[in-house]
Amino acid sequence: MMKMTYKEKQQEIQMFDREHGSFFDRGSADSYYHRPRNPHRGGVGGGSGPRIEATEPEEIHAYNAGYDYNEEYGDKKDWG
Numbered sequence: 001m002m003k004m005t006y007k008e009k010q011q012e013i014q015m016f017d018r019e020h021g022s023f024f025d026r027g028s029a030d031s032y033y034h035r036p037r038n039p040h041r042g043g044v045g046g047g048s049g050p051r052i053e054a055t056e057p058e059e060i061h062a063y064n065a066g067y068d069y070n071e072e073y074g075d076k077k078d079w080g
Helices: 006-015 023-032 057-073
Strands: none
Touching (some): 006 057, 023 057
16 A cells, blocks of 8 residues: 555545544644543543543544544654
C-alpha cells in the first residue's frame, strides 16, 4: 500500500468532524500528549461537553483517524 501524501491525507480527513472535543480532535490530542488510545469525545472544557466513551464503529474510526494523523503528521508535547 502506498503512503498518502500530506495533501491527500488533508482531503481524506475532511470527512471527520474536527471541532474542539470531537472524536477526531480527542484522538489527535491524546497522541500529542503521549497518552494511550482511549476513544472518547468531550471532557476537556471550552464547551466540549462531558466526556463520552466511543462505542460506535464510526466514532472509534474518527478517534483513531485523529490519533493516527497526529502520529504521522503532527507534533508531540515536549515536557522538557
